[in-house]
Amino acid sequence: MTTTIVSSATKEVRIGFDERFVIIGERINPTGRKILAEEMKNGDFSRVEADAIAQVEAGAQMLDVNAGIPLADEPAILAKAIQLVQSITDVPISIDSSIIEALEAGLAVYQGKALVNSVTGEDEVLERVLPLVAKYGAAVVAISNDETGISEDPNERFKVAKKIVERAADYGISHEDVVVDPLVMPIGAINTAGLQVMDIVKRLRSELKVNTTCGASNVSFGLPNRNGINSAFLTMAIGSGMTSAITSPLHPEVMQAVRGADVMMGHDPDCANWIKAYREPAAEGTEGARGGRSGRRRRRA
Amino acid sequence: MTTTIVSSATKEVRIGFDERFVIIGERINPTGRKILAEEMKNGDFSRVEADAIAQVEAGAQMLDVNAGIPLADEPAILAKAIQLVQSITDVPISIDSSIIEALEAGLAVYQGKALVNSVTGEDEVLERVLPLVAKYGAAVVAISNDETGISEDPNERFKVAKKIVERAADYGISHEDVVVDPLVMPIGAINTAGLQVMDIVKRLRSELKVNTTCGASNVSFGLPNRNGINSAFLTMAIGSGMTSAITSPLHPEVMQAVRGADVMMGHDPDCANWIKAYREPAAEGTEGARGGRSGRRRRRA
Numbered sequence: 001m002t003t004t005i006v007s008s009a010t011k012e013v014r015i016g017f018d019e020r021f022v023i024i025g026e027r028i029n030p031t032g033r034k035i036l037a038e039e040m041k042n043g044d045f046s047r048v049e050a051d052a053i054a055q056v057e058a059g060a061q062m063l064d065v066n067a068g069i070p071l072a073d074e075p076a077i078l079a080k081a082i083q084l085v086q087s088i089t090d091v092p093i094s095i096d097s098s099i100i101e102a103l104e105a106g107l108a109v110y111q112g113k114a115l116v117n118s119v120t121g122e123d124e125v126l127e128r129v130l131p132l133v134a135k136y137g138a139a140v141v142a143i144s145n146d147e148t149g150i151s152e153d154p155n156e157r158f159k160v161a162k163k164i165v166e167r168a169a170d171y172g173i174s175h176e177d178v179v180v181d182p183l184v185m186p187i188g189a190i191n192t193a194g195l196q197v198m199d200i201v202k203r204l205r206s207e208l209k210v211n212t213t214c215g216a217s218n219v220s221f222g223l224p225n226r227n228g229i230n231s232a233f234l235t236m237a238i239g240s241g242m243t244s245a246i247t248s249p250l251h252p253e254v255m256q257a258v259r260g261a262d263v264m265m266g267h268d269p270d271c272a273n274w275i276k277a278y279r280e281p282a283a284e285g286t287e288g289a290r291g292g293r294s295g296r297r298r299r300r301a
Numbered sequence: 302m303t304t305t306i307v308s309s310a311t312k313e314v315r316i317g318f319d320e321r322f323v324i325i326g327e328r329i330n331p332t333g334r335k336i337l338a339e340e341m342k343n344g345d346f347s348r349v350e351a352d353a354i355a356q357v358e359a360g361a362q363m364l365d366v367n368a369g370i371p372l373a374d375e376p377a378i379l380a381k382a383i384q385l386v387q388s389i390t391d392v393p394i395s396i397d398s399s400i401i402e403a404l405e406a407g408l409a410v411y412q413g414k415a416l417v418n419s420v421t422g423e424d425e426v427l428e429r430v431l432p433l434v435a436k437y438g439a440a441v442v443a444i445s446n447d448e449t450g451i452s453e454d455p456n457e458r459f460k461v462a463k464k465i466v467e468r469a470a471d472y473g474i475s476h477e478d479v480v481v482d483p484l485v486m487p488i489g490a491i492n493t494a495g496l497q498v499m500d501i502v503k504r505l506r507s508e509l510k511v512n513t514t515c516g517a518s519n520v521s522f523g524l525p526n527r528n529g530i531n532s533a534f535l536t537m538a539i540g541s542g543m544t545s546a547i548t549s550p551l552h553p554e555v556m557q558a559v560r561g562a563d564v565m566m567g568h569d570p571d572c573a574n575w576i577k578a579y580r581e582p583a584a585e586g587t588e589g590a591r592g593g594r595s596g597r598r599r600r601r602a
Binding site: 191198224225232239266275279280 | 488489492493495496499524525526529530532533534536537539540541557558560561562564565566567569570571572575576578579580581
């Protein structure tokens with residue numbers, strides 16, 4: 001039973017086969033958010049603060065923090081954003097950058113055990129990111145693409161993941177501290193994308209014994225009612241063994257799908273989390289399972 | 302690849318590993334519906350008619366018809382209800398009764414190949430129902446309980462299913478014409494109910510090569526936000542290989558979960574069914590996958 005433990009100064013979060021699914025809030029990311037990018041560049045972190053609080057209130061157990069703003073001092077901005085988020089919430093952070101210096105600046109100020117987001121299977125990236133992860137005793141998100149890009153063949157993506165896990169071990173990083181992102185394709189373009197993810201997640205779990213994550217919303221790219229597709233995807237991915245996702249917790253429909261999936265997996269003892277989230281003033285729980293199967297069947301004489 | 306083919310006079314429906322999930326509308330059932338029971342008993346089928354049309358419009362590919370009214374002439378009422386439903390819709394019917402004479406009366410008037418709902422693993426029931434199924438060339442729902450009741454042990458339920466499939470073969474009924482209901486327990490009482498169903502569905506599919514169905518709503522008995530639990534359950538059950546359910550199609554949330562699951566399983570080519578159901582006036586499909594993973598990752602230099 002693989003468990004990835006990350007922490008803030010005061011709180012531990014466990015990503016694992018026997019744990020509730022972990023939502024890593026994706027909102028603190030200036031990519032495609034012009035106003036946020038401009039504000040962060042100018043040292044205004046009010047929106048970062050609001051996004052952090054809103055996501056934790058909505059149910060995110062971790063927060064992803066990204067400061068990827070063109071022509072800005074990303075390392076300094078990322079470090080500042082992380083310090084701010086840590087000062088107002090107690091959830092562990094996923095330090096998200098494609099710039100090594102920014103990852104290092106973030107790790108240097110981080111209190112607790114962070115999740116580094118991310119390393120790919122490219123040799124140069126592996127050689128620069130993994131020593132950092134090892135130095136700070138962090139965990140790391142492994143994205144299954146390499147120099148050749150993102151393969152549409154899930155077997156190739158599995159191979160890249162395996163390479164990263166093995167290389168991490170060379171640096172003394174346990175497979176328990178590598179969380180693999182198998183990369184989710186838009187299902188509108190590749191109709192087998194859902195089956196691919198389920199298959200690769202099962203293999204990652206049984207063969208590499210690693211936890212998994214994904215950017216869930218990519219699956220619905222180009223389709224109407226994206227939250228509906230994202231909900232179906234997350235439920236089914238959890239059913240196949242996925243243990244975390246980097247996504248927005250601000251869609252009640254998506255959070256409901258995740259909470260429901262936790263119930264189905266037996267990861268919500270006595271359905272306490274579900275009942276807390278959806279308890280109604282009227283005692284609906286006392287209503288009979290009218291037309292329910294087990295009840296009806298007992299009629300047979 | 303197992304396929305159960307049922308039909309009306311003019312329409313064929315395929316329940317199968319490679320087919321869209323089949324919703325069998327459960328509403329035409331007087332159990333627990335006092336007004337409907339009274340009306341049907343008095344020969345007023347207006348509500349049956351309305352329920353039939355509403356369910357087909359909501360997406361049911363088949364309709365379950367039950368006339369189990371205490372102290373009423375169930376065979377006659379069931380036959381009449383079936384004839385009425387067949388006169389106003391073209392979907393195949395699941396003929397639902399625990400009274401052999403009612404099943405026979407329904408089969409006698411049915412046009413097409415019906416689904417008989419149901420047979421259990423009780424010897425006496427097997428010996429009476431299976432010859433009827435064979436005589437009329439129907440398919441049958443096999444419910445995995447027997448003389449000892451419903452076992453909480455999924456292995457016992459699997460054994461009962463196996464017994465029914467084998468006994469059906471003795472009567473010349475192919476495994477393709479046996480649709481097993483593994484029985485879904487209320488997850489509020491039995492927290493492993495979801496895992497049990499996923500496990501038993503996988504075994505029914507790989508070992509017995511049969512299609513599966515269930516009364517989906519029983520899983521949420523006693524919990525708040527039952528549609529939320531039912532949606533998570535159906536999505537995950539479909540992910541594990543379940544191929545049909547006897548449930549109400551009148552909850553848009555549940556139908557959305559099923560349509561989303563069809564997309565995830567690769568059973569909705571080009572997502573055509575999804576797009577038809579959820580297409581919006583504004584072209585949301587042109588919106589970029591902001592923060593989407595594949596897109597963002599390409600930034601890494």
